[in-house]
Amino acid sequence: MTKQTYKVTGATAYRGHQPGETFEADLTDDEKRRAMDRGSIAVAKKPAVKEAKDA
Amino acid sequence: MPKRVAFKDSVTVDSVDLSNFARSVSFSSEHERVDVSGFNDTGSSEFLAGVTTQSVTVEFYGAYGASETHQTLYPIHQSRDIVDFEWMPDGSAAVGPTNPKLKGNVQILTYNPGATRGDADTYSVEFTAADPAGLAFVTA
Numbered sequence: 001m002t003k004q005t006y007k008v009t010g011a012t013a014y015r016g017h018q019p020g021e022t023f024e025a026d027l028t029d030d031e032k033r034r035a036m037d038r039g040s041i042a043v044a045k046k047p048a049v050k051e052a053k054d055a
Numbered sequence: 056m057p058k059r060v061a062f063k064d065s066v067t068v069d070s071v072d073l074s075n076f077a078r079s080v081s082f083s084s085e086h087e088r089v090d091v092s093g094f095n096d097t098g099s100s101e102f103l104a105g106v107t108t109q110s111v112t113v114e115f116y117g118a119y120g121a122s123e124t125h126q127t128l129y130p131i132h133q134s135r136d137i138v139d140f141e142w143m144p145d146g147s148a149a150v151g152p153t154n155p156k157l158k159g160n161v162q163i164l165t166y167n168p169g170a171t172r173g174d175a176d177t178y179s180v181e182f183t184a185a186d187p188a189g190l191a192f193v194t195a
Contacts, residue, residue, distance in 0.1 A: 010122025013072035031070070034130055034138075039121030040071055 002026065006035075007044040014040045065146025066113055068127055068182070069138035072146075076124045078177070079114040080142050082157055084190065109184040111142065111157065117168055117176030125168065128180055132166035137185040152194045159190035 003024045008014045014035065017023045022044045027035065035041045066077040087105030118124045131138050143156040150156045161182035168178045184190045 010071070011120060012075075012122045012127075014122070015070045016072075030136060034069060034134075034136065035071075037130060038071075038126040040127075 005044045006041040008040065009042045010038070010040040012040070059144065061144070063145045063147055065141070065143045067139075067141040069131060069136075071122055071127045073113075073115065073124060073127060074146055076116045076118050077113050078116065080111065081113075082109075082111045082142070082190065084109045107189065109159070109190045110181050111140065111161070111190060112179050112181045113142075114177055114179045117170065117178060128163060129166060132163040135162065137162055140182050140190070150194060155192040155194050157190055157192050159188060160185045161190070 003026050005022055005024050006027075007022045008017050008019050011019060013019065015023065015025065036043075064077070064080060065072070065074045066080060067073065084107065086107050088102045089105040090100060091103050092100040115124045115128075119126065130136070137160050139158065140161040141156055141158045143150060143154055145154045148154050162185040163180060164183050165181060168176075170176045
């Protein structure tokens with residue numbers, strides 16, 4: 001399994017993370033399915049890393 | 056330890072914090088009484104502890120929004136999934152000897168929501184221990 005970034009989209013806290021927060025976790029397929037089906041979490045895209053410009 | 060009024064309890068099912076939707080928790084752990092009595096002068100019975108059956112029953116408020124009571128519990132029952140369960144007396148404090156956490160993997164074998172006209176929508180759900188580790192209080 002690999003860690004993925006999720007956002008808490010439901011009205012209740014998930015794994016100790018409050019609604020609106022993002023977190024990284026290794027969820028099993030079943031955990032992910034249940035949590036996403038009921039609207040607890042959604043996969044969050046990691047913020048794009050800006051490439052450093054040459055000075 | 057002082058006496059307490061229960062109002063900060065924390066109830067988590069499948070990692071979802073359902074504390075605000077729960078209003079009572081009742082844990083049961085029972086060893087079967089196996090009668091191993093033999094003939095004796097006093098007529099006393101003798102028992103040994105047999106297999107253990109554990110469950111925890113929570114009374115929930117019915118709520119049907121995303122990641123609320125029904126949408127959390129019904130899929131677990133429907134899919135016969137085994138999920139984590141946690142209850143602790145004070146959800147705002149760390150786990151410890153004075154704030155033990157009951158935890159374990161559970162199933163929802165029976166799911167029976169209902170409603171009564173004019174009353175708060177509440178129903179009880181029994182979580183049955185689902186693996187050999189059972190439900191146990193931890194302090195760390």
